[in-house]
Amino acid sequence: MRPRAWIEPDAPLLRRVAGIVVVAALAAVLVPVLGSNYIVTFSFQFVVWVALALSWNVFSGNAGYPSFGHGVFFGVGIYATAAVLEHTDAGFLVAMLVAGLAAGGVALVVGLGVFASPRFKGDLFGLVTLALAFVVTTVVSNVAFLDGGTGVFVREHTRGLWVGGGIRHVFVVGVALAALAALVALATSRTRWGTALRSIRDEEAVAESLGVPTYRYKVLTFAVSGALGGLIGAPQAVYLGYVEVGAVFALNVPLFVIMMTILGGSARWWGPAIGAAAVVVLREVLLGIGSPELSQIVIGVFLVVVIAVLPQGISGAFDRLRQPGRSGVRGASGVSR
Amino acid sequence: MTPIPTTRRALLRHRAQLSAGAALLLVTSACGSSDSEGSTTAVPDAKIVAPVAGMTCNEGTKPTGDPIVVGGSLSLTGPLSETAKVHEGVAELVTKWVNDCGGIDGRPLKWDVLDDQSTPAQVASNYERLIGEHVDLVMGPYGGANTLAAAGPVTQAGYAFPTHTNGAPQELIGENHFPAWQFDGTGDKEHMFDAGATTLWDALKSSGNPPKSVFYATAKFPTTLSLAAAAKSRFEKEGVKTTGDVEYEFGTTDFSSIALRISQADPDLVYLGGLGADTTYLYDAFDSIGYTPRSVFAALPSPASLAGLDDEVNGLLTLSIFETDSALGDTDIARYFGKQYDEVAKDDDLFPLIETQAAASFAAWQILLTGVVNAGVDNKAIIAWLNSNSVDTIAGSLKFDGYNNYGGDINRVTQIQDGKRVLVWPKDVAGGTIDYKP
Numbered sequence: 001m002r003p004r005a006w007i008e009p010d011a012p013l014l015r016r017v018a019g020i021v022v023v024a025a026l027a028a029v030l031v032p033v034l035g036s037n038y039i040v041t042f043s044f045q046f047v048v049w050v051a052l053a054l055s056w057n058v059f060s061g062n063a064g065y066p067s068f069g070h071g072v073f074f075g076v077g078i079y080a081t082a083a084v085l086e087h088t089d090a091g092f093l094v095a096m097l098v099a100g101l102a103a104g105g106v107a108l109v110v111g112l113g114v115f116a117s118p119r120f121k122g123d124l125f126g127l128v129t130l131a132l133a134f135v136v137t138t139v140v141s142n143v144a145f146l147d148g149g150t151g152v153f154v155r156e157h158t159r160g161l162w163v164g165g166g167i168r169h170v171f172v173v174g175v176a177l178a179a180l181a182a183l184v185a186l187a188t189s190r191t192r193w194g195t196a197l198r199s200i201r202d203e204e205a206v207a208e209s210l211g212v213p214t215y216r217y218k219v220l221t222f223a224v225s226g227a228l229g230g231l232i233g234a235p236q237a238v239y240l241g242y243v244e245v246g247a248v249f250a251l252n253v254p255l256f257v258i259m260m261t262i263l264g265g266s267a268r269w270w271g272p273a274i275g276a277a278a279v280v281v282l283r284e285v286l287l288g289i290g291s292p293e294l295s296q297i298v299i300g301v302f303l304v305v306v307i308a309v310l311p312q313g314i315s316g317a318f319d320r321l322r323q324p325g326r327s328g329v330r331g332a333s334g335v336s337r
Numbered sequence: 338m339t340p341i342p343t344t345r346r347a348l349l350r351h352r353a354q355l356s357a358g359a360a361l362l363l364v365t366s367a368c369g370s371s372d373s374e375g376s377t378t379a380v381p382d383a384k385i386v387a388p389v390a391g392m393t394c395n396e397g398t399k400p401t402g403d404p405i406v407v408g409g410s411l412s413l414t415g416p417l418s419e420t421a422k423v424h425e426g427v428a429e430l431v432t433k434w435v436n437d438c439g440g441i442d443g444r445p446l447k448w449d450v451l452d453d454q455s456t457p458a459q460v461a462s463n464y465e466r467l468i469g470e471h472v473d474l475v476m477g478p479y480g481g482a483n484t485l486a487a488a489g490p491v492t493q494a495g496y497a498f499p500t501h502t503n504g505a506p507q508e509l510i511g512e513n514h515f516p517a518w519q520f521d522g523t524g525d526k527e528h529m530f531d532a533g534a535t536t537l538w539d540a541l542k543s544s545g546n547p548p549k550s551v552f553y554a555t556a557k558f559p560t561t562l563s564l565a566a567a568a569k570s571r572f573e574k575e576g577v578k579t580t581g582d583v584e585y586e587f588g589t590t591d592f593s594s595i596a597l598r599i600s601q602a603d604p605d606l607v608y609l610g611g612l613g614a615d616t617t618y619l620y621d622a623f624d625s626i627g628y629t630p631r632s633v634f635a636a637l638p639s640p641a642s643l644a645g646l647d648d649e650v651n652g653l654l655t656l657s658i659f660e661t662d663s664a665l666g667d668t669d670i671a672r673y674f675g676k677q678y679d680e681v682a683k684d685d686d687l688f689p690l691i692e693t694q695a696a697a698s699f700a701a702w703q704i705l706l707t708g709v710v711n712a713g714v715d716n717k718a719i720i721a722w723l724n725s726n727s728v729d730t731i732a733g734s735l736k737f738d739g740y741n742n743y744g745g746d747i748n749r750v751t752q753i754q755d756g757k758r759v760l761v762w763p764k765d766v767a768g769g770t771i772d773y774k775p
Contacts, residue, residue, distance in 0.1 A: 037490065038469035041462045048458075141557045141586065149557030149584065151482065153508040155489065166493070167465075240457050242485035242508060244559060246587055247457050252415075287463070292413040292452030 013190045017183065024179035031175075032168035044171040044239060046280050047178040048232055052253070053260040053272035054181040055228035059221045060258075061266030062188050064201030065122070069110075069129030071253030072136050073103040073226040077233020078240070078248050079146050085157040085237075087145065092163040096173070096234035103230020106136070108223040115218045121204075133249055141245045155241035163238050173235040181228050182273065188221075189269040197221060263306055265313020274314045383672035388434050388699075389706045390729050392441070400440025404447035405714050407432075407705070408467030409476035410487065415455025419613075420639070420694055421479040424501060425450060426681040427698035428476065431706075434677060441709055453478060457486035464490045473714050474705060481505035481559055488514070497708060497719040501701035502694065504560030506743055513720050514742045515708075517700035517730065518658060518693065521746040522739025530567035532746035533656065537634065538571050540654070540750040540762030541606075544773035548572075548605035548632065552581040554595050554619070555610030564636050564656075565610035580604045589618070596622035599630065605775035609635045617642040620649055631775040641688040643753060650753050652772065654761075657751040658732045659696030663760035663768035671731050674699055692751070692758070700730035733766070 031043050056070045077099035084095035114120045114128055141149045158164030163173060188194035196217045199207035208214050237243055256279065264275025282302065286295030310317045387394040409428065412421035428448045435446040449472055453459040460483045467475060468490060477500030478487050484503040488510040491498045499515045506516065507526040521532035541547045551572055555565040562584070573579060580602035583595055596619060599607055607630045609619055616638040623630060634654040635643075643650055659665050661675055675691060682689035691699075707728045708719035727736045727744075736744030750762040752771055759769040 036465075036469045037494075038462070038465040041465040041490070045458060045462055138586065149559065149562050149587075151505060151508075151559045153485065153505075155485070156509065167490075236458070239461065240482075240486055241461075241489050242457070242482055242505065244482050245557070246416075247455075247482045250416075250456065252454075252456070284462075287451050287466075292454070295452070296414055296454070 010190075013186070016186055020179055020182045020186065024175050024182075028172045028175045032171055037167060040167050040171050042280075042284060044167060044174045044235070046277065047171070047174040048236055049256070049260060049276040049280050050273045051174070051178040051181040051232040052229060052257050053264070053276040054178070054185045054269075055225050055232070056254075056257045057261050057266050057269070057272040058181075058185055058188055058228065059197070059218075059225035061261055061272065062194060062197035062201060063218060063221060065125050065218070065222075066258065067129040067222075067225075068126050068251075068254045068258070069132040070225075070229050070257050071249060071251065072129075072133050073107060073229030074233045074236070074253055075140075075248045076103040076106055076136060077230030078237040078243055079140055079152075079233075080230065081234040081237040082152040082154050082157075082243050083146055085154060085161075086152055092158070092161050092173075092234070092238070095237075096231060099234040099237075100227045100231040103233065104223045104227030106132075107226025108219065111219040111222040115215055115222075129254075133251065133254075137245055137249045140249070147243075147245055149245065151242060151244035153242050154237050158238050163235070167239070170235045170239050173238075174232070177228075177232045177235070180231070182270070184224065184228060185269040185272075193217070193221070259303055261313075263303055263313055265310075265315035267312055268315040268319070271313050271315035274318075278314060383676040384669070385434075385437060386669045386673055387438055388431060388670060388674075389703050389710060391707065392438070392710045394437075395439035396437060398439035398443075400436055400443055400445035402444045404445045405441060405474065405709070406447045406449050406472045407474045407476055408449045408451075408464070408470070408472030410451050410453045410460050410463035410467070410478045410483070412455040412479055412483065413450070413452040417455040417480055417483075421455075422685060423687055423694045424479050424698045426685045426687050427678070427695055427702065430674075430677050430681050431699065431702040434673075435706070441706070441714075453483065457482045460486040461490055463487075468494045468496070474709070474716065474719075476701060476705065477501060477503070481508075485510070496716045497705065497723065499701040499705045501697040504558075506741060507563070509741050512724060512742065513716075515701075515704045515723050515737055516741075516743055517704060517732065517735065518697040519732075519735055519743050519745065519747045522741060522743025523745060524740070526740050528567075529740070529743065529746075530563045531571065533564065533748040534567040534571035536746065536748060536762060537568060537654075537656075537750055538575060540771055541773060542575075543762060543764075544771045546774050547575070548577055548775055550578040550580045550602070550604040551606045551608050552599050552602050552604040553579065553583070553608045553610065554581075554592075554599070555584050555608075556587050556589070556612055556615060557584050558587045558612060561610035561612060561636050565608060568608060568610075587612070589615070592619045592622035593625065595619065596626055596628065599623075600626055600628035603631070605631050607631075607633045609633060609638075611635055612637045613639045614642045616650070616653075617646060620646055632773065637693075639688070640690045640692050640758075643758075644688070644690070648756065651755065653753045654771075654773075655751050655753075656748050657692045657696075657758070657760065658700075658747050658749060659691060659693065660749075660751055660758050660760035660768060661691055662757070664766040665731065665733060665760070666768075668731075674731060690758070696732050700732045700735065703730040704728050704735065 032040055060067045080099040080102040081095040084090055084098050140146045163169050196212045199212055200214050204214055260275035260279050261272040263278055265271035286298055289295055385396050411425050412418050432446050432448040451463040453463050460478050464487045475491055475496045477484050479502055481504035484500050485508055492511050492513055498513045501517045503516050506520045506529050520529040553565055553569055555561050581598055616635045636656055678691055679689050708723045712718035712722040723737055727734050732747050749760055751758050752761045760767050761769055761771040
């Protein structure tokens with residue numbers, strides 16, 4: 001492998017960083033000012049799913065280790081926030097940091113153990129992360145400090161806090177975290193870090209033989225991905241107002257995240273954001289058709305059709321339109337767009 | 338699952354498989370099943386009357402003008418859909434009923450429901466959407482977490498918030514909250530479930546053979562944990578011995594180890610703080626070890642699960658706020674509701690029995706409609722009126738003057754007797770007497 005700097009600060013990269021910051025800043029100002037409560041609420045859900053999908057892709061998409069445990073990190077973040085707000089006088093920022101650290105810590109511990117053995121690849125890794133959901137759910141529902149099965153009423157602990165001042169404040173936090181997830185996702189597309197992850201996905205043994213410290217990359221990136229998932233759990237706890245185990249650790253969270261990433265395409269750092277946008281908007285539009293069963297079936301069929309017609313997801317189609325004849329998938333040492 | 342993909346083609350194939358799996362799960366989660374076996378509640382000759390006191394029923398008069406739109410979010414798909422569809426059925430029923438009566442002040446009633454897919458996050462968004470669309474009134478969603486998720490936007494927008502099944506009554510919503518499933522709000526929030534426990538104890542005591550020992554098996558679910566804690570405290574105060582106390586994860590289906598522990602303790606009463614089909618699973622586990630419990634109380638079982646157990650659950654006790662064969666069912670409104678609900682149950686494949694869910698759902702509508710009849714389509718006026726008056730509902734007269742706008746506890750005790758549900762306590766509304774000899 002060609003020795004490269006950790007980050008290659010080129011003009012396109014700086015433009016993209018600036019683009020993310022500007023879009024986030026505009027959204028944080030314009031949506032709360034111009035949007036109705038419904039628009040802001042919808043936009044908050046939008047940025048939550050974007051952040052979750054982007055953060056899932058940071059590890060699972062880049063390294064080729066599909067995790068079914070992203071909902072756990074999100075849930076750990078929600079419960080960590082609830083616990084800090086319920087049991088301490090620390091503000092929301094502290095709660096959010098604890099949420100990120102707690103979720104990242106769980107991911108780190110799991111990663112240290114799981115990636116130590118080459119057996120835990122692919123499907124087995126997926127199963128381990130799925131089992132993680134049951135373990136964490138059991139812990140949370142049995143530890144009274146966190147929940148104990150009775151649920152936690154977060155809303156009564158956010159009264160008087162800035163973030164408890166309404167959905168507009170929660171949205172601003174959500175946008176900031178989605179921007180952070182986007183910046184991290186962008187970083188994986190332009191750095192040696194991302195190249196190493198993709199080499200793991202393409203051929204881990206070869207990457208290892210070429211000197212890529214695959215264990216270190218996997219452990220740390222899984223922790224970063226988990227921490228981002230946990231961070232976005234913090235505003236979600238405030239938004240929900242009341243959290244209980246069954247709803248927080250529902251399996252539909254990782255399911256939707258994976259679906260969004262596949263739909264948007266995991267080969268480009270921004271693909272999951274497009275997938276999240278497509279699913280969230282489609283779901284909201286279909287709410288109005290008056291047939292809930294049909295709307296879910298439509299989403300499922302839409303997913304299958306997109307995969308059949310656009311195997312690299314929606315972002316792959318964008319690339320094909322922009323540069324006809326060029327394959328959009330990167331090689332092991334390639335740079336993601 | 339397939340091995341990890343190492344080539345582009347394999348990667349794409351792997352994604353397609355993941356996608357197909359995700360799509361299949363979405364589709365199956367959208368399609369619930371429903372057990373429609375059971376006894377009918379129909380009263381074939383019931384005549385139409387106004388659904389609430391103070392409203393006139395002008396049968397045959399077609400309502401005109403702008404509809405009064407009531408918006409709501411229900412879990413029409415996902416894990417909560419089975420029960421939420423009861424509330425959807427009742428909402429459709431009430432809307433048709435009001436319009437068959439000529440509407441309210443001549444205006445038709447319209448029900449505008451959005452599916453929240455059993456996720457509280459979507460519940461809050463749905464209410465914001467409905468409020469943004471300027472619905473006139475709102476009806477609460479199904480379940481405690483969903484109710485509290487909805488409470489934020491609904492309260493902020495100044496709407497009256499009738500709720501049918503808020504299982505987390507101790508969490509403060511506000512003066513706009515009008516709960517149909519009432520717990521005791523006359524004291525502090527720590528003791529809201531105590532009155533229900535007293536009702537259960539009084540029912541058992543009235544048999545002349547109250548239990549001397551109890552084994553508690555409780556689902557880790559907010560409402561059941563609160564109910565069980567209050568019952569245990571009450572029973573222990575009465576000198577009843579606790580022979581076992583286990584909590585199990587919500588969603589547990591294998592009760593064999595719990596059944597074994599119960600059989601070893603052989604208590605006078607098994608207190609099952611369970612929901613849904615937990616009772617079925619526990620009885621299956623009893624069957625497999627050949628144990629017959631002396632007596633069982635099940636907190637929140639689905640009516641279908643009890644009906645499915647036939648004679649096996651004769652004598653079983655449960656909580657309910659309403660039974661058709663009780664004093665509460667002996668009104669023209671209750672009879673007509675029973676007749677209409679039977680038709681809705683047939684059409685929507687619901688279990689044809691009115692107990693807590695359907696009765697609370699109708700009672701919530703009665704609360705809202707009574708507010709409209711007396712204060713007009715004005716949320717501020719409705720809130721003020723309901724806060725200073727009581728409302729006659731199918732579940733009894735309800736007040737909103739205590740903690741979190743709860744009045745007195747309306748949980749009652751029902752017993753399965755010869756395959757039928759009989760409300761046995763309190764005496765003033767009972768349809769029969771308890772038969773309890775553990």
